[in-house]
Amino acid sequence: MSKQNIRELTILGLLTAILFLGQVFLAVLPNVEVVSLLIILYTLTCGRKVFLIIYAFVLLEGFCYGFGMWWFSYLYLWSILALAAYIFRENRSLLFWSILSGFFGLAFGALCTLPYLVVGGIGAALAYWTSGLLFDVTHCIGNFIVCLVLFRPLRHLLERLYTGCHTPL
Template structure:
């Protein structure tokens, strides 16, 4: 993939993420961002996912509010990218594409991973006590995020996977 093609793809996908984050901010934590990042890591690889994460988080937080959590959101999505890459590598070792339902369940789990890492912000600020209380309050919201991921993955994956792979082959 050429450099300019990569940049334009990152721009388009980041725009989708940012628009969805801003448009769906009234819904509690239900956003397609995590699903799209997982999809892009599966098709385009780890470095593409990380670049997409940076652009998405920084630009959307200009609208939603910048703070110490920006760093933790980026970090959480980088960890998700890394975990996804790990899972995909395991599947590639046995010469198989990751099945749809397995990855949907995986993105469901990633909702909790994201919530946990973003809650670590309170661990840094206030220690163990604050972290435990903050995280236990947020578990319901993490569940919403996880369910949203699951639904959006099943919704997006068949269509976007085809689109991404076509894009990749065309401009390799």
């Protein structure tokens, strides 16, 4: 393994740890989180390697909080956001990224219903989704503001950290 690969693997591990710790430390604030912003930024910076970070993060979440129904939705939720960010990776508008992050927060509860739909049917999925609508609205607002404030400085920092060390996936 080359020094370049070791450096990149170390950075990917560090980014995963930052993602996980950001989620843990902000867990006390209802639906205010940096995970959505970091997934977007990691996608823009690391490209397809973001999926290595996402699945390591989801595994850490399972080990920390248990592998409940919510955990299955995390397996695809963050990938959906990463795919959206990857599709629009050429966009340079801060407002666009803030709206995407906010929309993802609003859609989060609806996207989480899949496991409940499979296990309990449409009634369980609708009950789960509607019971969390207020949290989805606060999630939307929180994501929008966090992205609006932190997107540019964190993107600049990540680009400086990651540039020159990555190899194609």
